[in-house]
Amino acid sequence: MKHVGPQTLSYRRRERAVTALGYAAMACVLILVGVPLFWILITSLKDRADIYTQPAVYWPHSWHPENYGEATTTVPFWTFLRNSLIVTGVVSAVKFALGVFSAYGLVFLRFPGKNIVFLVIIAALMVPNQITVISNYALIAQLGWRNTFQGIIIPLCGVAFGTFLMRNHFLSLPGEVIEAARMDGANWWRLLTRVVLPMSGPTMVAFAVVTLVNEWNEYLWPFLMADSAEVATLPVGLTLLQNTENPSVTNWGPVMAGTVLTMLPILIVFLALQRHMIKGLTSGAVKG
Amino acid sequence: MFRETAARVNRQFAMRRKTAAVRSSPERVLPAPRGRGLKNRPWQDYALFLVLVVPNLVLLTLFVYRPLADNIRLSFTDWNIADPVATPIGFDNYVEWWGREDSWKVVSNTVIFTVAAVAVSMALGLALALLLDRKLFGRNVVRSAIFAPFVISGAAIGVAFQFIFDPSFGLVQDVLHRLGVDKVPDFYQDPHWALFMVTITYIWKNLGYTFVIYLAALQGVRAELLEAAEMDGASRWTTFTKVLLPQLRPTTFFLSITVLLNSLQVFDIINVMTRGGPLGNGTTTMVFQVYEESFRNFRAGYGATVATIMFVVLLVVTLIQVRVMDRGDR
Numbered sequence: 381m382k383h384v385g386p387q388t389l390s391y392r393r394r395e396r397a398v399t400a401l402g403y404a405a406m407a408c409v410l411i412l413v414g415v416p417l418f419w420i421l422i423t424s425l426k427d428r429a430d431i432y433t434q435p436a437v438y439w440p441h442s443w444h445p446e447n448y449g450e451a452t453t454t455v456p457f458w459t460f461l462r463n464s465l466i467v468t469g470v471v472s473a474v475k476f477a478l479g480v481f482s483a484y485g486l487v488f489l490r491f492p493g494k495n496i497v498f499l500v501i502i503a504a505l506m507v508p509n510q511i512t513v514i515s516n517y518a519l520i521a522q523l524g525w526r527n528t529f530q531g532i533i534i535p536l537c538g539v540a541f542g543t544f545l546m547r548n549h550f551l552s553l554p555g556e557v558i559e560a561a562r563m564d565g566a567n568w569w570r571l572l573t574r575v576v577l578p579m580s581g582p583t584m585v586a587f588a589v590v591t592l593v594n595e596w597n598e599y600l601w602p603f604l605m606a607d608s609a610e611v612a613t614l615p616v617g618l619t620l621l622q623n624t625e626n627p628s629v630t631n632w633g634p635v636m637a638g639t640v641l642t643m644l645p646i647l648i649v650f651l652a653l654q655r656h657m658i659k660g661l662t663s664g665a666v667k668g
Numbered sequence: 669m670f671r672e673t674a675a676r677v678n679r680q681f682a683m684r685r686k687t688a689a690v691r692s693s694p695e696r697v698l699p700a701p702r703g704r705g706l707k708n709r710p711w712q713d714y715a716l717f718l719v720l721v722v723p724n725l726v727l728l729t730l731f732v733y734r735p736l737a738d739n740i741r742l743s744f745t746d747w748n749i750a751d752p753v754a755t756p757i758g759f760d761n762y763v764e765w766w767g768r769e770d771s772w773k774v775v776s777n778t779v780i781f782t783v784a785a786v787a788v789s790m791a792l793g794l795a796l797a798l799l800l801d802r803k804l805f806g807r808n809v810v811r812s813a814i815f816a817p818f819v820i821s822g823a824a825i826g827v828a829f830q831f832i833f834d835p836s837f838g839l840v841q842d843v844l845h846r847l848g849v850d851k852v853p854d855f856y857q858d859p860h861w862a863l864f865m866v867t868i869t870y871i872w873k874n875l876g877y878t879f880v881i882y883l884a885a886l887q888g889v890r891a892e893l894l895e896a897a898e899m900d901g902a903s904r905w906t907t908f909t910k911v912l913l914p915q916l917r918p919t920t921f922f923l924s925i926t927v928l929l930n931s932l933q934v935f936d937i938i939n940v941m942t943r944g945g946p947l948g949n950g951t952t953t954m955v956f957q958v959y960e961e962s963f964r965n966f967r968a969g970y971g972a973t974v975a976t977i978m979f980v981v982l983l984v985v986t987l988i989q990v991r992v993m994d995r996g997d998r
Contacts, residue, residue, distance in 0.1 A: 391898075398802070405799040406810045413813045416872070419839045420828045436842035478724040485720035489713040497721060504732045506986065508933045510955045511975045514742065514962050515735030518749060538727035568716055597821035599936035604963065615823035619940060622827055632831050642824040650819040654812055657819070661877070662884035 420643075424448070424636035431632050444633065451638040454624055456609050460617030461645075466529060467602065467613055468595045471536050475591050479542030480584070484572055486543070487550040488558065498547065504540040510600065517604055532605045532613075536598065542587045545660065549583040550576065586660025589653045596646050614642045736979070742972035749968035761973035770949050774974075777863060778932070778953040784867050785874065785931035790923055792871075793878025794916075801886045811883070815876035822873065826940030829869040859950030862942050866951050870937055874930070878923055885919035921993045925986060932982060935959065954978045 423431060427444035430437045451457060485491070486498050516535050525531030553576065561575045577584065599615045606612040612620065621638045625631040650657065743761055747754035765771050796814065800807055817825065832839045833855040841852040853861040889912060897907040913920075935955050938944060944952035944960060952960065954974055962971030 398799075399804065402799045402802060402804050405796060406804065406806065409796065409810055409814055412872070413817060416828065416832055416839065417816075419832060423831065432837055434837070434842070435845060436837065436839065478727070481720040482724045485717050489717050489720070490710060491713060491717040491721075497725065500733075501725065501728060504728045506929070506982075507732050507736055508929065508955070508979070508982070509732075510933055510935060510958055511739055511979050512732055512735035514749070514958070514968050514972050514975065515738040516731055517963075518968075519735075521749075522752075534727075535731040538731055539724055540728065543724065593819045597819075597823075597936075599821065599823050599939075600959070603939075615821045615936065618821075618823050618827055622940065630831075632834075632837075635827060636831060639824050639828050643820050643828075646819055646821070647816060650816060651812070654815065658815065658880050658884070662881055 420636050421640055423632055424640045426633060428631075428633065447633040447637040448641070450634040451621060451641065454634065455617055455621045455638075457617065457621075457638065457641065459609055460612055460614045463529075463606075463611055463617075464596060464614040467532055467598075468592060470529075470533050471595045471598075472588065472591045474533075474537045475539040475542055475595075476584075476588055478537065479539040479546055479587060479591075480572075480577070482539070482543040483546030483550050484568075484576065486547050488568075488571070488576075498543075502540050502544050504538065505544075513600060513604060516601075520605065526605055527608050527611055529611055532602050532611060536595070536601060539591075542591060545583060545587050545590075545663065546580070548663070549580055553579055582656065582659060583663070585653070585656040586663065589649070589657040590660040592649065593646060593657065618642050739972045739979075740976055742969055743976040745969040745972075746967075747969040747972075748966045749962055750966065754969060757969070761970050762977075764970065765973055765977065770952075773949050774952050774954055774957050777949070777951060778955075778978075780863060781867050781870070781934070781951075781953055782928060782931050785870050785934075786924065786927045789871050789874050789878045789927060790920070792875055793923075794882045796875075796879050797882035797886055801883060811880070814879050817873045818876040820873070822934070822936035823940050825869060825873050826937040829865070829872070829937075830941045833865045833869075857946050859945075859947050862946055862950045866938055866941055869941065870931065870934055873937070874927070878927060881919060881923060882916070885916055889915050917993070921989065925989055928985065928989075929982070932978070 422438065422440065424447055425443050425445060426437065426440045426447075427442060430440045430442070430444075482501065486494055486501075491497075520526060520531045520535065523531070557575060557579075558571070561571050566575065597615060598613070602611075602613045603616045603619070606616055609617065609620065618638055622630070622635055625635050742754060744756055744758060745754035746757045746760070800810065831837075833841075835841055835852060835854045835856055838855075840855070844852050853864075855861045855865040893911055893915075894907060897911050902910070932953075933955055934953070938951055938953060938956050939959070942951045944950070944956045949957075955978070958971045958975045958978070960971075961974065962968040
């Protein structure tokens with residue numbers, strides 16, 4: 381049996397080979413992710429002649445930022461952006477409050493059948509929303525809430541993942557601190573806002589970021605609810621732009637400009653808060 | 669000797685972590701409050717529970733569990749979604765589904781898409797995580813780059829990749845031409861290549877998720893064990909299959925369920941890129957068929973039938989996954 385310890389030459393050589401492989405993988409990934417994104421961005425700045433040509437042009441002969449003007453005027457782009465902000469803002473805020481409250485109730489209150497309630501809440505994660513849309517659509521249509529914000533917002537507000545995330549975190553808080561606060565006669569609101577939440581910063585941020593990203597990208601439900609541009613969100617509006625710019629052959633310049641504008645806000649949020657988002661996603665999976 | 673130690677530690681490790689992510693974690697037992705408040709405390713707790721937890725419970729019941737049950741009822745009806753009344757027709761929808769030719773096409777599309785998405789994104793995610801789980805210059809930048817597509821909306825990615833795969837002016841055909849491929853596949857018209865296009869697009873978007881989760885799981889892996897294996901002269905492959913993979917089991921299990929659930933639900937990418945076509949149902953998955961039948965063909969009863977079948981299959985697959993995982997733990 382060959383001995384391969386950390387000191388031996390062959391071990392070090394092997395380590396170096398794996399490191400080289402790591403850099404090769406990094407290069408591949410950067411190309412596979414970066415080139416499509418670069419292509420989209422460049423296309424959004426090309427004029428027609430540079431788009432519809434073979435072989436493809438990777439650096440435009442003339443810049444054509446007018447695509448952005450066209451993308452934002454052929455469809456009411458700023459209305460879509462406003463709608464997205466409203467829907468995402470309200471749904472995320474409600475979900476955040478409900479998630480924190482539910483988790484608090486499930487951890488710090490005594491109530492018979494608490495665990496069953498918890499199971500009922502997280503089991504909702506297993507129900508794909510495509511299965512619930514038919515019946516929900518009929519209900520909302522009956523209420524006359526199609527093409528309204530409340531019709532889009534209210535059915536999205538139940539929160540399962542966030543409750544799970546916050547509950548797991550609350551369970552890990554030191555019991556003595558909570559008990560001490562209780563002995564001092566702190567009521568639930570004081571306990572929550574002065575004791576529990578100050579110890580939960582990173583988890584709350586993680587919950588908030590994951591929720592924001594998910595709601596911003598929500599597609600099927602707003603797509604079914606919004607016929608008119610008045611309440612359509614950005615992803616739905618992008619589909620509308622794609623259809624409008626498609627008389628016979630798609631006019632890719634403005635469509636790519638709209639795509640870039642749709643991607644940008646969430647990418648900026650992501651770059652600022654990615655650490656928290658990754659933490660939120662992994663703490664459900666890895667910590668248990 | 670090493671093998672025994674490794675097996676023992678692995679077992680402890682697996683027992684401790686088990687499938688805790690899916691099961692409920694143990695209750696914290698708070699010491700009962702003493703003193704004056706003892707008598708009226710439970711009632712306050714009950715009232716507060718109503719205020720804090722019940723709204724969420726009501727929302728989930730109203731918009732998740734009610735429609736889930738209602739969906740089963742609707743699957744036994746003939747119903748135009750614009751109509752107030754649904755006509756009960758017994759098992760007719762199910763009989764029709766069983767007999768219709770396109771059902772099998774749609775099921776096979778769904779299976780191909782889902783299996784490819786789960787297998788490829790998990791294998792690639794793990795491979796990348798293993799390669800990047802060391803001190804490399806610029807690692808964080810690359811990590812962000814892989815993860816970025818995951819946060820972009822599927823609709824935007826769908827539109828973008830529709831152009832990237834454009835058979836005449838897209839990026840893919842250009843790269844293929846430059847590589848010397850004469851006959852570039854027609855991603856728009858050929859149903860097989862269209863399904864390929866949609867699947868690749870989804871994997872591109874989703875790879876960052878499996879990668880990031882595996883990377884986080886690798887931080888929790890016992891370094892001593894791996895070193896012990898190295899010292900004992902275990903080959904890299906043995907170390908990987910006998911030491912590393914068992915420790916990653918809970919993560920693999922978690923990912924297999926979440927990625928499966930997510931990829932079964934993909935609607936935005938397909939709706940934007942192909943609308944289920946070409947040739948009618950070239951890329952129609954079950955989820956897309958639910959939408960198409962209910963909202964485009966106005967046959968919501970039949971749509972509900974497809975949704976119910978999908979849900980039952982999903983339930984069975986998940987139960988099998990849980991069973992397999994449990995058996996592996998023992």
